[in-house]
Amino acid sequence: MSAARPVAPPAGAPAPAELLEIRTIVRRVIASRVRDSHMVDDLVQETLAKVLTAWGRIDPDTAIPYAIATARNVVASTWRHLDTTERNLHRVVDLLPADRPEDAVLDREEGDAVATALTHLPDRDRALLVAHDVEGRELAELARESSTSPGALAAQLKRTRARLRVEYLLAMDHREPPTPQCRPVLLALSGGDRRRQRELDVSGHLLACPYCADLGRPLSQRASDGTSTRIAVGADADVVLARQTGRDVAISLGFSATDGTVIATAISEVTRNIVKFAGTGEVRIGRLQEPARCGLLVVARDAGPGISDVDLALRDGHSTYGGLGLGLPGCRRLMDEFVVESESGRGTTVTMRKWRSTGGPGGR
Amino acid sequence: MLVSILRQGDYLLASINAALDDSEMRRFQEALVERIGDERCRGVIIDVAALDVLDSYAAATLGSLADMARLRGAETVVVGVSPEIAFTMVQLGMSIPHVHTALDLEQGLQVLGRLTSPLPPPRP
Numbered sequence A: 001m002s003a004a005r006p007v008a009p010p011a012g013a014p015a016p017a018e019l020l021e022i023r024t025i026v027r028r029v030i031a032s033r034v035r036d037s038h039m040v041d042d043l044v045q046e047t048l049a050k051v052l053t054a055w056g057r058i059d060p061d062t063a064i065p066y067a068i069a070t071a072r073n074v075v076a077s078t079w080r081h082l083d084t085t086e087r088n089l090h091r092v093v094d095l096l097p098a099d100r101p102e103d104a105v106l107d108r109e110e111g112d113a114v115a116t117a118l119t120h121l122p123d124r125d126r127a128l129l130v131a132h133d134v135e136g137r138e139l140a141e142l143a144r145e146s147s148t149s150p151g152a153l154a155a156q157l158k159r160t161r162a163r164l165r166v167e168y169l170l171a172m173d174h175r176e177p178p179t180p181q182c183r184p185v186l187l188a189l190s191g192g193d194r195r196r197q198r199e200l201d202v203s204g205h206l207l208a209c210p211y212c213a214d215l216g217r218p219l220s221q222r223a224s225d226g227t228s229t230r231i232a233v234g235a236d237a238d239v240v241l242a243r244q245t246g247r248d249v250a251i252s253l254g255f256s257a258t259d260g261t262v263i264a265t266a267i268s269e270v271t272r273n274i275v276k277f278a279g280t281g282e283v284r285i286g287r288l289q290e291p292a293r294c295g296l297l298v299v300a301r302d303a304g305p306g307i308s309d310v311d312l313a314l315r316d317g318h319s320t321y322g323g324l325g326l327g328l329p330g331c332r333r334l335m336d337e338f339v340v341e342s343e344s345g346r347g348t349t350v351t352m353r354k355w356r357s358t359g360g361p362g363g364r
Numbered sequence B: 001m002l003v004s005i006l007r008q009g010d011y012l013l014a015s016i017n018a019a020l021d022d023s024e025m026r027r028f029q030e031a032l033v034e035r036i037g038d039e040r041c042r043g044v045i046i047d048v049a050a051l052d053v054l055d056s057y058a059a060a061t062l063g064s065l066a067d068m069a070r071l072r073g074a075e076t077v078v079v080g081v082s083p084e085i086a087f088t089m090v091q092l093g094m095s096i097p098h099v100h101t102a103l104d105l106e107q108g109l110q111v112l113g114r115l116t117s118p119l120p121p122p123r124p
């Protein structure tokens, strides 16, 4: 494969932090679809190689959706390949030929998706995108030609890229959005427009619509608005992302390593419940600041079937699946405040708070 | 590699090298139980030092792994539980049932040595 050759990174190579972020997301996407860890490693490497090879050609703004789409394709083609050869997946990974004929097909599929996405843009937007991102013309020059300001064009470009991301994901997915709300919701998500997101009740829609929850994840897998970080939850791998984010936030707020583990464990339990019982939902992690103390807030929400008897679910030993029955009751012991609100058929919200003990950073 | 399983004498040494999600944990359990039968080994050491948390699911999975291993003739010792995880598990009121624990690999091997005394010589 061409990517196996050492290639000097082009001028537009990703920064290390960016590469790390892409790598984390790619791993999550693949790990949620493939169980064998060796195969996950192989597919992550393969995906990153493809993304890096294409780096010069992709807009940095679309790098993450591009990486996610590539990861999905790599997994899909591997499954197709393995399906026909052997059922015992983890044993045949090594037998995969290094260079597969599907690769050409996949590259074409991605190209087609970008082309389809471009046709969905209004002419004016497409012309601007091509002039600036493809032909490399300066905004100032383009602004003079159309007698507008570079600032206005920059805003238009930002909206257009957000739209292209959505159209690209829709084109790669081959499914029709189930409701007329879906496209505007995904657009608001992609553009990061908070006012529009509130108008459309984007978080409500994401909780109720599995299609948008799935497609929207790359657009907002881990979105931070300065006060809290939101993690979209829809697969086992998201449980790990949520608890690791929780630990990172806790440590950044001065919690001890032990408290970091305590908080990560509680987040793991409540996030797992979302995946098990509701399928999709979200976890928000934020800081609490009061005059005398500082702490961490976790809100886990879903629109699933709900818990019919919260008191029973919180009793030690009660478990409706294979755990030890310590999930929710355990969380109550781990955190300082723990509230479950649930209504049958309307979903569940778990709110947890942990306060940092006084005595300086790192103190217990 | 997220996990590695190596054979050493009569024992299998399994290391978890990163945070695992539930599917990965389950896959690890299946792979290890399969290896115990394939290799006809008498003891298993599982090093969990790199796990980020040991929550109810991970503990239940390790517990049932040990039960399955025992049914296949092998004892299981978990090593590398960090102080943070130990604290959390105690606060959770959680233990890993039927699983022996030891501080590190060296102590784990000693525990296994005691648990799996040599088989009596076959009768003539």
Ligand SMILES: [Zn+2]
Residues within 6 Å of the ligand: A177, A178, A179, A181, A182, A183, A185, A205, A209, A211, A212, A213
């Ligand atoms: Zn939708």
